[in-house]
Structure formats: structure tokens, C-alpha cells
Amino acid sequence: MGDPKAFLTIHRKEAGYRPVHDRIHDFGEVEQTLNSGDRRLQASRCMDCGVPFCHWACPLGNKPPEWNDALYKGDWELAYRLLNSTNDFPEFTGRVCPALCEKACVLNLTEHEPTTNREDEAAITEHAFEENYVRTHHPERNGQKVAVIGSGPAGLVAANRLNLMGYAVTVFDKNEDAGGLLRYGIPNFKLNKAVIDRRMKVLRDEGIEFKFNTEIDLQALPTGFDAYIVATGTPEARDLAIPGRDLKGIYFALDMLAQQNRILAGKELKREELVTARGKDVLVIGGGDTGSDCIGTAHRQGCKSVIQIEIMPQPPIGPDDPQKPWPAWPRTLKTTSSHEEGCTRRWNINSLRFLGKNGQVTGVEVQEIAWKPNPEGGRPLMEPVGKPEVIKADIVLLALGFLKPQHPKLADNVFLAGDASSGASLVVRAMASGRDAAAQVDTFLKRH
Ligand SMILES: Cc1cc2nc3c(=O)[nH]c(=O)nc-3n(C[C@H](O)[C@H](O)[C@H](O)COP(=O)(O)OP(=O)(O)OC[C@H]3O[C@@H](n4cnc5c(N)ncnc54)[C@H](O)[C@@H]3O)c2cc1C
Ligand code: SF4
Known part of the structure; x- marks a missing residue:
């Protein structure tokens, strides 16, 4: 822990949004960024609590005290390695996570000035891409194949984890490009789609195969795979069945x-x-x-x-x-x-x-x-x-939410992940679920 008393003198400072008159005419991201000096000062406020509630609150089990400390000390690369050890794609959560960890931060208890974990996360990851230390791995193949249906955050994390374990992974998606609701739900003013493309390049270079414009019938999964992950989200929106529903507009x-x-x-x-x-x-x-x-x-x-x-x-x-x-x-x-x-x-x-x-x-x-x-x-x-x-x-x-999907009984080698399993939720939860599903597949295939 860098500065044990920083939280007493340094106040929470958010980067804030671009002014309304400026942002309202374009779809560029609304959130601004702090300069790296201020970013490190913000990181210094993290107290490295004996019981870090942020670990508990983050569905991924991210460890803000560890990477905030590295950030405070100016070791941006170590901060990224620590962050990336639990969070496959911190550039997504760094932009759209509601930051469950910040509400659970001890500094939110009385003064309501929690650490700026989400923004720190985004800054650490942007730095990692800019400085080119996001590594491309070339895992040794283990001879087994896994199909992932759905390329939303759950499917992408599952594919990434299994690929790094040595499985040959093919991701199928009915859309023309990857990301699920990251790309075809969340507006560009919250998440610029170049951020997804940048990560897709890494995943492709690491050997994951993607097949788009391919809708998979879950009752007739493609053959030739040892296991499957179904991460198809919540395709059905809740309707409002009141008179006049058939009107145009x-x-x-x-x-x-x-x-x-x-x-x-x-x-x-x-x-x-x-x-x-x-x-x-x-x-x-x-x-x-x-x-x-x-x-x-x-x-x-x-x-x-x-x-x-x-x-x-x-x-x-x-x-x-x-x-x-x-x-x-x-x-x-x-x-x-x-x-x-x-x-x-x-x-x-x-x-x-x-x-x-x-x-x-x-x-x-x-x-x-x-x-x-x-x-x-x-x-x-x-x-x-x-x-x-x-x-x-x-x-x-x-905008009334989505129906929780009902799935037919799945074969033993088929695993659900993300919103397809939990019902509509959050990107961070979908990612955590994708990681769990990958671990389940690995355990299953090692046993069979
Ligand atoms: C408008 C909107 C804004 C949101 N904003 C936020 C936010 O700011 N922060 C946040 O944390 N969460 C947000 N969410 C929720 C978040 O986007 C979802 O919880 C998350 O994307 C779920 O991830 P997933 O991978 O389970 O499913 P999805 O992202 O839904 O991806 C499912 C994928 O499966 C594909 N698929 C479906 N059926 C098939 C099939 N049969 N064959 C092949 N492919 C198939 C789909 O094309 C899609 O690409 C938002 C949701 C919406 C709708
Ligand atoms: S993913 Fe969300 S909850 Fe987890 S550390 Fe990042 S901002 Fe906090």
C-alpha cells in the first residue's frame, strides 16, 4: 500500500462527462479521462483494507487494492497484469460496469467518497494497449475442441479462457460481428465499438475461430466438438400487451x-x-x-x-x-x-x-x-x-426488460453461461459466468 493517509487529504475526483452541448451532437464516448498524475493520486486513496469488500462485491473477484497500489507507484504494466489476472477484458468493465466494488468500498461507508476503481481500470487498460504490453499468447493445443454459441461478453470470456487452456475454440454467432449487447445494445456513447475490435484482433491472433451470420439450433448443435458453451443471452424482450399495441411507431x-x-x-x-x-x-x-x-x-x-x-x-x-x-x-x-x-x-x-x-x-x-x-x-x-x-x-x-430464456434439457457436455443462464444482468456478471463455464468444461473434459 503506497500512501496510508492519502484518503484523508485527497478527495475522490471523477473525470466526468464531456459538456452536454458538446456531446449531444455525436456518438463519441461521453466520459472523459483524468491525466495520469491525477489518476495515480486517485489510486493512492485505496487503503488496502484488511477485509477488502471490493473483492467480495466484484463478481469477477477483481482486486482493486493490488492494482491501485501498482498504479499509485507508477508501475502501469504490473497494474495491468494484476487486473488482467481476474478480468479478461477490463476495457469493457472499465467503461460500462456500474462498479459494484465502489459501493462496497470502505470509503463509501461514511464519507461517500469511494475509490475510483472503474475509471482506474479503464485507464490501466488503455495504457496497456497504448504501450503495447497486452500479450498475444500461443497456447499449446491439447487436441480437444469446444464450440461457444454466442459472442457476447460471456461467450468471449469463455472462449478466451478455454483457448488459453489449449482447447481449439470456435465461436458461432447469428450476428454479423462479435460482442452481443456490447456491440448491438450498449450505445457507442458509452462504449466505442473500436474497443471491441481491438480485443477481437488479440483473440483471433491467439487462434480463436469466429463464425458469424450463423444461427445455431440449440437442439441440433454442430458436430465435431467435445463440449459446448451456450451463451446466447436473453433474445426475447418483455412486451406490453395493452390495446393499440399494433399501431405503427x-x-x-x-x-x-x-x-x-x-x-x-x-x-x-x-x-x-x-x-x-x-x-x-x-x-x-x-x-x-x-x-x-x-x-x-x-x-x-x-x-x-x-x-x-x-x-x-x-x-x-x-x-x-x-x-x-x-x-x-x-x-x-x-x-x-x-x-x-x-x-x-x-x-x-x-x-x-x-x-x-x-x-x-x-x-x-x-x-x-x-x-x-x-x-x-x-x-x-x-x-x-x-x-x-x-x-x-x-x-x-x-424498455421493459427481457424474458429469462427457457432451455431444453441439455446434454452433459453442454454448459450455459451469461444472461442465457441467469436472465438479463450485467456485463461483469456475464463475464464471471463465462469464466465459470470455461472452468466447468475443462473439469468435464479432463474427467471424460
Ligand atoms: C441496451 C442495453 C444496455 C446495457 N448496458 C449495460 C451497461 O451499461 N453495463 C452493464 O454491465 N450491462 C449492461 N447491459 C446488460 C449487458 O449488456 C448484458 O448483461 C450482457 O451483454 C450479457 O452478456 P451475454 O454474453 O450473456 O449475452 P449477450 O451480450 O446478449 O450476447 C449473446 C450473443 O448470442 C448470440 N446468439 C443468440 N442466439 C444465438 C443462436 N441461436 N446462434 C448463434 N448466436 C446466438 C447473439 O447474437 C449475441 O451476440 C445492457 C443491456 C442492454 C440491453
Ligand atoms: S469489474 Fe466492476 S465491480 Fe469489478 S472491480 Fe471493475 S468496476 Fe469494480
Whole structure:
């Protein structure tokens, strides 16, 4: 541990976002970076706690005290090696992880100034690529083959781990390129896709084979492999089956987000195929992160206005959540960079029916509700409190989450990973699950 008292004198400093007026007109990453001096000062604040709750909170078991110490001392390469020993792709988590570790940081307990682990992680990894010490490995082959279905974060981590163990790995994906929701969900303003391409080059150079535009029937897996990992995510979005659902102008969030990312990658579309918010009043139904990504995308497309509604109550304003005290993840109100760019947010709003004219959506009839305790226990009961009202909208985006996939009984040599196994979650959890699945495959194949 570098400076045992640094946390007493140095305050948490975040790099922050580019100013709204600057970022709102492009899809470049919104987050800025600190200079390396400030970055090292931030790393010096880590106290190397006797019981490091950050290890426990990070699904990958990352060890911030170890790499923060190396960073503080200026040994960026050691910091990367330590970070990379538990985190295969820290350039992804460094950009999009909600940083479960920071909420569990001891410095978050009273002063609410935790260490800046996520940003440190991103900076260490960018440095590693810039200074060219991300190694390309050439593992000795062990003669066994594994197929990975799905190239999202879970599939990529599983493929990476198995490849490094000596298995010949082929990754299949129905999309035209790798990354799953990293590429076709998360907007470029949160994660520039060149970051995925850069890692893909390493994985290809290390010998992993990728087959894109290849949808695999999970009941008839490709032959010639000793084991399989199914990391196919959560393909089915939750719908809103209320009257008027068949009107034009109502889309799932991913219809817009995936299309926008493809356009930025160079795809050309006909005007009538475009899912665009340009010049429109936008209504986002669903108050979570996917909804927030729709807001940022709508702004960049040139929308007129955005409203986001959520059926659940407004979460408590942080930093503490009495229901989930430290070191647990607090369920407090989250204001993202997209919210900062302009949006009306409402909670306790139920959608009753879509309204339209000439087959095109023009708004949604909604009603304010309250949640009452259920006398029989279980899920609280919804009760209307306000009069129905209409929210005008030219385009409605449904951001209501994803259904947990149901899988047929799998053969003994088939293993699930990521959202396909847990239901919709986080990149960091998908990566941890991909790593676990790779270890399971290795154990299985060594036994058979
Ligand atoms: C809009 C949006 C924003 C998000 N933002 C964040 C964020 O900021 N931070 C965060 O931590 N998490 C975020 N998440 C969640 C995160 O992206 C997912 O939890 C994570 O990507 C899951 O990884 P995965 O590998 O399990 O699945 P996915 O990323 O969904 O990848 C599954 C892959 O399998 C492929 N596939 C599916 N079926 C088949 C088949 N039959 N044959 C071949 N290929 C197939 C798909 O094409 C896809 O490439 C976000 C999710 C969404 C939707
Ligand atoms: S992956 Fe996320 S939770 Fe883990 S150390 Fe990095 S920022 Fe923290």
C-alpha cells in the first residue's frame, strides 16, 4: 500500500462527462479521462483494507487494492497484469460496469467518497494497449475442441479462457460481428465499438475461430466438438400487451439501439426501415438503464422531447439506501449522462392503452398508481390513484426488460453461461459466468 493517509487529504475526483452541448451532437464516448498524475493520486486513496469488500462485491473477484497500489507507484504494466489476472477484458468493465466494488468500498461507508476503481481500470487498460504490453499468447493445443454459441461478453470470456487452456475454440454467432449487447445494445456513447475490435484482433491472433451470420439450433448443435458453451443471452424482450399495441411507431428499445449502432458501423438502410426519433416527441416506457440508453440515443438523433415513465415508485435519493445498507448495492435513484441531457422522468405510472391516428401511434393513456402492501404477502398490490391522462408521443420505446430464456434439457457436455443462464444482468456478471463455464468444461473434459 503506497500512501496510508492519502484518503484523508485527497478527495475522490471523477473525470466526468464531456459538456452536454458538446456531446449531444455525436456518438463519441461521453466520459472523459483524468491525466495520469491525477489518476495515480486517485489510486493512492485505496487503503488496502484488511477485509477488502471490493473483492467480495466484484463478481469477477477483481482486486482493486493490488492494482491501485501498482498504479499509485507508477508501475502501469504490473497494474495491468494484476487486473488482467481476474478480468479478461477490463476495457469493457472499465467503461460500462456500474462498479459494484465502489459501493462496497470502505470509503463509501461514511464519507461517500469511494475509490475510483472503474475509471482506474479503464485507464490501466488503455495504457496497456497504448504501450503495447497486452500479450498475444500461443497456447499449446491439447487436441480437444469446444464450440461457444454466442459472442457476447460471456461467450468471449469463455472462449478466451478455454483457448488459453489449449482447447481449439470456435465461436458461432447469428450476428454479423462479435460482442452481443456490447456491440448491438450498449450505445457507442458509452462504449466505442473500436474497443471491441481491438480485443477481437488479440483473440483471433491467439487462434480463436469466429463464425458469424450463423444461427445455431440449440437442439441440433454442430458436430465435431467435445463440449459446448451456450451463451446466447436473453433474445426475447418483455412486451406490453395493452390495446393499440399494433399501431405503427411502437418499438422495442433494441430495435432502435441495435439499428443505431449498425448505422454507425456503416450499415445503410432505406428511409422506411429507420427507427428514428428525429423531430419527434419520444416516450420511453421503462425506467431502467436500457430506457436511459434510448434517451441518449433519441437526443443524438434530434428528438423534440423525451419522457420516461416507470410503473414502480421512485427509488430513494442516495447515497444511502435503508433497505440495502453498505456494503450491499443500494437501490437509489440513478441519474445517467443521458438523463442529464434532458428528460422528464415520472414514476408510479401505469400504461392503459396506446392511442393512434391512421394506424400511427400518437400517445399513450396512462394513470398514476400507488403500491399497497399485499395482505396475503408477496408482490404489493397496484391501486389507481389519479385520473387517466394522455402522454403525447410520436414514437414509443418499450424498455421493459427481457424474458429469462427457457432451455431444453441439455446434454452433459453442454454448459450455459451469461444472461442465457441467469436472465438479463450485467456485463461483469456475464463475464464471471463465462469464466465459470470455461472452468466447468475443462473439469468435464479432463474427467471424460
Ligand atoms: C441496451 C442495453 C444496455 C446495457 N448496458 C449495460 C451497461 O451499461 N453495463 C452493464 O454491465 N450491462 C449492461 N447491459 C446488460 C449487458 O449488456 C448484458 O448483461 C450482457 O451483454 C450479457 O452478456 P451475454 O454474453 O450473456 O449475452 P449477450 O451480450 O446478449 O450476447 C449473446 C450473443 O448470442 C448470440 N446468439 C443468440 N442466439 C444465438 C443462436 N441461436 N446462434 C448463434 N448466436 C446466438 C447473439 O447474437 C449475441 O451476440 C445492457 C443491456 C442492454 C440491453
Ligand atoms: S469489474 Fe466492476 S465491480 Fe469489478 S472491480 Fe471493475 S468496476 Fe469494480
